[in-house]
Amino acid sequence: MNQKHAIKNGRLILEENATVPVTQREVQSNFSVYEALRVIDRHVVHLDDHIARLNSSASQIGLNLPPVPWQEWIDRLIRRDRLSDATMRILVYGGLSATVFITWESLLTYPDNFYEKGVDVTTYHGERFLPTCKTSNLLLSYLALNDAHSKGAFEALLVDRQNQVLEGTRSNFYMIRDNTLYSAPDELILSGVTRISVLRAAKELGLTVSFTPVRLDELWSSGTMFLSSTSMAAMPISAVDGRTVPCDIPLVLKIRDLVRLWEAE
Amino acid sequence: MNQKHAIKNGRLILEENATVPVTQREVQSNFSVYEALRVIDRHVVHLDDHIARLNSSASQIGLNLPPVPWQEWIDRLIRRDRLSDATMRILVYGGLSATVFITWESLLTYPDNFYEKGVDVTTYHGERFLPTCKTSNLLLSYLALNDAHSKGAFEALLVDRQNQVLEGTRSNFYMIRDNTLYSAPDELILSGVTRISVLRAAKELGLTVSFTPVRLDELWSSGTMFLSSTSMAAMPISAVDGRTVPCDIPLVLKIRDLVRLWEAE
Numbered sequence: 001m002n003q004k005h006a007i008k009n010g011r012l013i014l015e016e017n018a019t020v021p022v023t024q025r026e027v028q029s030n031f032s033v034y035e036a037l038r039v040i041d042r043h044v045v046h047l048d049d050h051i052a053r054l055n056s057s058a059s060q061i062g063l064n065l066p067p068v069p070w071q072e073w074i075d076r077l078i079r080r081d082r083l084s085d086a087t088m089r090i091l092v093y094g095g096l097s098a099t100v101f102i103t104w105e106s107l108l109t110y111p112d113n114f115y116e117k118g119v120d121v122t123t124y125h126g127e128r129f130l131p132t133c134k135t136s137n138l139l140l141s142y143l144a145l146n147d148a149h150s151k152g153a154f155e156a157l158l159v160d161r162q163n164q165v166l167e168g169t170r171s172n173f174y175m176i177r178d179n180t181l182y183s184a185p186d187e188l189i190l191s192g193v194t195r196i197s198v199l200r201a202a203k204e205l206g207l208t209v210s211f212t213p214v215r216l217d218e219l220w221s222s223g224t225m226f227l228s229s230t231s232m233a234a235m236p237i238s239a240v241d242g243r244t245v246p247c248d249i250p251l252v253l254k255i256r257d258l259v260r261l262w263e264a265e
Numbered sequence: 266m267n268q269k270h271a272i273k274n275g276r277l278i279l280e281e282n283a284t285v286p287v288t289q290r291e292v293q294s295n296f297s298v299y300e301a302l303r304v305i306d307r308h309v310v311h312l313d314d315h316i317a318r319l320n321s322s323a324s325q326i327g328l329n330l331p332p333v334p335w336q337e338w339i340d341r342l343i344r345r346d347r348l349s350d351a352t353m354r355i356l357v358y359g360g361l362s363a364t365v366f367i368t369w370e371s372l373l374t375y376p377d378n379f380y381e382k383g384v385d386v387t388t389y390h391g392e393r394f395l396p397t398c399k400t401s402n403l404l405l406s407y408l409a410l411n412d413a414h415s416k417g418a419f420e421a422l423l424v425d426r427q428n429q430v431l432e433g434t435r436s437n438f439y440m441i442r443d444n445t446l447y448s449a450p451d452e453l454i455l456s457g458v459t460r461i462s463v464l465r466a467a468k469e470l471g472l473t474v475s476f477t478p479v480r481l482d483e484l485w486s487s488g489t490m491f492l493s494s495t496s497m498a499a500m501p502i503s504a505v506d507g508r509t510v511p512c513d514i515p516l517v518l519k520i521r522d523l524v525r526l527w528e529a530e
Binding site: 006015016018019020021022023025026027028029030031034061062089091101103105126129130135136137138139140141142143146 | 271280281283284285286287288290291292293294295296299326327354356366368370391394395400401402403404405406407408411
């Protein structure tokens with residue numbers, strides 16, 4: 001296989017040189033923000049939304065991000081490594097001058113039967129620091145996801161001190177009940193780029209949207225639950241903490257199909 | 266100046282090569298633990314205590330740390346760079362196999378007048394994730410300290426949701442009042458290696474020790490407050506959020522002197 005490349009501050013480098021010094025204070029303190037992007041047919045999906053969120057994350061923690069010609073830098077990497085479909089990652093470390101990396105890996109996809117049968121999730125008590133901000137302060141998410149994987153589950157749902165189920169470690173979380181889609185309000189979660197499309201799809205399908213968090217004890221009630229993310233689109237949930245839950249899978253897949261359809265717009 | 270070196274997994278490398286790949290999941294999620302050590306006259310102070318805490322931190326987050334001949338690796342670096350006094354940092358990234366770095370910088374010291382006059386601190390609302398664990402999940406501490414610096418202060422005190430003043434961003438926090446030294450209980454804070462000596466010194470000086478957190482509204486009462494850390498030993502506090510507070514500085518310096526005296530043991 002040919003060697004992979006990456007972008008560092010606009011320049012093409014070998015991916016193996018996409019490194020940061022462990023002696024730098026911003027690295028030691030993970031003073032950084034990031035985005036995960038979906039490249040389909042050489043085209044980055046919803047780039048403007050991702051960059052808007054990156055800027056918002058940076059601004060919330062006082063990370064000074066200079067203007068970057070994102071499309072140009074990304075295209076440079078796409079051309080160099082002849083990418084068609086890929087999952088791309090923008091990572092910005094702060095400091096006196098910010099360091100911007102763009103790296104990629106194979107497009108993250110999930111087996112068809114995940115969508116057809118739904119996935120298992122677990123619950124994990126913990127609150128993200130600066131929930132509206134996509135920073136590298138990810139240890140809680142890392143530990144919660146490892147816990148889920150160790151139990152054979154696909155994702156962990158993060159539950160706060162008020163027993164509100166807010167989001168997944170790398171996804172947004174929803175419940176549909178009585179023709180209403182429930183999702184935690186923007187100020188309590190990392191509002192995903194895909195969530196914008198999910199909410200639009202829900203309205204398109206005649207659902208009412210309520211920005212009310214689902215409570216822990218409601219997880220095993222009669223609602224249809226699902227996750228969303230850039231790589232998942234909409235992913236049905238069929239079990240929570242090892243207990244099967246009902247799920248209107250065709251409804252979730254309708255949402256998924258609309259989300260994917262709008263990616264091509 | 267000669268080039269600095271570092272240790273990576275036991276091997277001497279140039280410090281500039283002490284880097285981590287931004288494509289590694291453990292780096293992206295700061296799945297890592299660390300210690301800051303004081304090297305005085307080619308000798309690491311309280312190495313066993315630091316390693317015990319490093320192991321405890323690693324264990325708490327499930328980071329698998331193989332046995333390491335710490336003294337040998339540290340001595341290798343001390344000899345190579347002819348170090349006499351230095352501040353040394355152990356940093357361990359987790360993963361399938363852990364990556365261990367040892368780096369150093371000039372000994373972190375503070376001007377005499379910080380000790381003679383006391384330092385200004387600020388208060389900052391925020392709770393550390395896994396408070397008993399010294400991980401790289403440091404964004405809260407980074408932002409709190411930046412906030413303190415922007416106000417001309419030396420350190421920020423972290424205040425929890427119950428308005429308990431638990432610790433500094435890189436220090437432990439104490440108040441002495443009515444012949445009693447108050448310090449937050451071990452389970453709510455990162456219990457510093459220097460704190461062991463501070464508690465011992467307090468007893469030596471005839472103080473009672475109470476593991477009770479100071480409350481936010483008590484900060485401007487008549488107690489003597491100070492910080493402790495590996496580099497500070499014991500540092501008197503003379504102002505909080507811009508308001509001068511009383512401080513029995515000679516008493517704090519007695520504690521500092523005992524802490525430093527015991528380092529040579």
